[in-house]
Amino acid sequence: VQAERTQVYTVAASLNRFGVNLSEGAQRSFAGLECGQKLIEHEVDAPWGPALELRGSRCVDGSFNVVARYHRSGRWFYQVLALFKDKGGDEASARYFLDSFRVMR
Numbered sequence: 001v002q003a004e005r006t007q008v009y010t011v012a013a014s015l016n017r018f019g020v021n022l023s024e025g026a027q028r029s030f031a032g033l034e035c036g037q038k039l040i041e042h043e044v045d046a047p048w049g050p051a052l053e054l055r056g057s058r059c060v061d062g063s064f065n066v067v068a069r070y071h072r073s074g075r076w077f078y079q080v081l082a083l084f085k086d087k088g089g090d091e092a093s094a095r096y097f098l099d100s101f102r103v104m105r
Contacts, residue, residue: 005085005088006084006085006088006089006090007082007083007084007085007089007090007093007094008064008081008082008083008084009081009082009083009094009097010079010080010081011078011079011080011081011101012078012079012081013076013077013078013079014076014077015075015076016075016076016077017075018075019075020072020075020076020077022050022051022052022070022071022072022077023052025070025072025077026052026054026068026070029068029070029079030054030056030066030068030070033056033059033060033066033068033081033083034059034060035056035057035058035059035066036056036057036058036059036062037056037057037058038054038055038056039055039056039057040053040054040055041053041054041055044069046071046103048071048073048102048103049071049072049073049074049103050071050072051069051070051071051072052069052070053067053068053069053070053098054066054067054068054069054070055067055068056068057086058086059083060083063085063086063087064083064084064085064086064089065083065084065085065086065089065091065094066081066082066083066084067081067082067091067094067095067098068080068081068082069098069101071101071103073103076103078101078103080097080098080101082094082095082097082098
């Protein structure tokens with residue numbers, strides 16, 4: 001986790017004994033961000049497996065936007081989240097962080 005006043009970047013990984021439902025896991029994780037508006041959801045092709053990207057606004061305390069990408073690779077579930085303030089946040093850096101994520105095995 002990297003947190004500053006105007007942005008928060010985080011990566012979480014979990015190993016699931018019985019596999020992963022990518023869509024359900026992504027929806028549940030994203031719901032925890034409490035976004036006032038879900039802006040977009042689309043599939044992402046990655047060499048290591050399927051992914052979903054979700055974007056939202058008015059998240060957490062109402063002052064953050066979020067770009068989140070959820071990956072499944074075998075029994076692993078990865079959550080890559082970039083939150084940035086609506087005012088004063090850096091969306092380009094958030095996107096760079098998200099795009100820099102790679103699964104290495």
